[in-house]
Amino acid sequence: MSTDAVTNVSNATASHKEWVAKKIHSFVGVVPLGVYLVLHLTRNVSSLAGPEAFDSAVRTTWTHPINYLWVALLVYLPLAFHSVYGVMLMLESEKTNVFKHFNLENVRYFFQRLSGLGVLGFLFAHIFLTRIHVSMGWLQDATTNPDGQVTYNYFATHMTDWSKGTAIVYGFGVLGTVYHLANGLSTFCISWGITTGQKAIKTAEIAALVFGLLMLVLGYATIVGFFMYDFKEFVTPHGPLSPTGILGPLMHYK
Numbered sequence: 001m002s003t004d005a006v007t008n009v010s011n012a013t014a015s016h017k018e019w020v021a022k023k024i025h026s027f028v029g030v031v032p033l034g035v036y037l038v039l040h041l042t043r044n045v046s047s048l049a050g051p052e053a054f055d056s057a058v059r060t061t062w063t064h065p066i067n068y069l070w071v072a073l074l075v076y077l078p079l080a081f082h083s084v085y086g087v088m089l090m091l092e093s094e095k096t097n098v099f100k101h102f103n104l105e106n107v108r109y110f111f112q113r114l115s116g117l118g119v120l121g122f123l124f125a126h127i128f129l130t131r132i133h134v135s136m137g138w139l140q141d142a143t144t145n146p147d148g149q150v151t152y153n154y155f156a157t158h159m160t161d162w163s164k165g166t167a168i169v170y171g172f173g174v175l176g177t178v179y180h181l182a183n184g185l186s187t188f189c190i191s192w193g194i195t196t197g198q199k200a201i202k203t204a205e206i207a208a209l210v211f212g213l214l215m216l217v218l219g220y221a222t223i224v225g226f227f228m229y230d231f232k233e234f235v236t237p238h239g240p241l242s243p244t245g246i247l248g249p250l251m252h253y254k
């Protein structure tokens with residue numbers, strides 16, 4: 001085979017691999033991660049029904065040990081791939097320079113990447129406050145929280161103290177996640193050949209917008225739920241957020 005033919009074959013293999021990687025990237029963003037988010041926010045909106053309802057909803061999720069396997073395979077694994085590949089695409093893309101090529105498609109693309117980065121930052125904080133705290137046993141206390149799970153009191157203590165900024169961070173976290181998912185949903189439909197032709201693309205965009213607004217209502221209702229009921233201040237018993245922990249002074253425990 002001539003050198004040119006070898007180069008052509010290896011270029012075709014590389015672009016086929018890239019095509020497959022892009023398809024998987026878009027698929028995992030919508031199927032395991034999007035479905036997880038819908039289930040997650042639907043469960044969390046139980047905060048509107050008060051502390052017992054929220055705590056029981058969270059506890060119920062973790063009564064089946066298989067849930068840990070589900071979350072590892074259907075959340076953390078796809079999340080790792082989607083984030084790393086997403087950042088790689090962003091660094092390669094010309095369209096990220098929205099000021100050079102200003103049109104609606106590029107503005108949406110720009111916010112898709114910006115929200116992706118924001119969601120990544122939000123998730124570091126959120127997973128630290130929830131999964132890491134629970135797994136390390138930092139929330140466990142024989143009298144106040146024997147299960148060691150995240151509770152209504154824990155969220156309400158963080159959210160209602162404006163000086164901690166938690167409610168603002170969650171407000172932006174929900175907004176960024178919902179935009180990223182809803183906008184991603186309409187591009188997923190194009191990428192997977194579900195919508196072909198301008199009319200179908202427009203219809204999918206409207207459906208994605210309606211879906212996004214519903215998710216936004218769910219997310220914000222969850223946050224509002226933490227302001228609606230009396231709660232006992234939750235003093236994190238162990239770890240960095242405890243009164244003697246390295247981040248303890250930021251918590252302003254009374």
Ligand code: HEM
Pocket residue numbers: 037040044058061071075119123126127130131150155170173174177219220222223
């Ligand atoms: C609106 C307020 C939210 C509340 C009250 C909330 C609540 C929780 C709780 C209690 C956990 C601990 C594990 C569990 O029981 O599920 C958790 C984990 C998690 N949340 Fe959220 N969440 C919120 C928003 C979000 C958003 C917007 C996202 C998406 C970016 C998200 C993604 C995750 C992930 C990936 C985990 C770790 C999964 C695990 O290890 O179990 N959450 N969240």
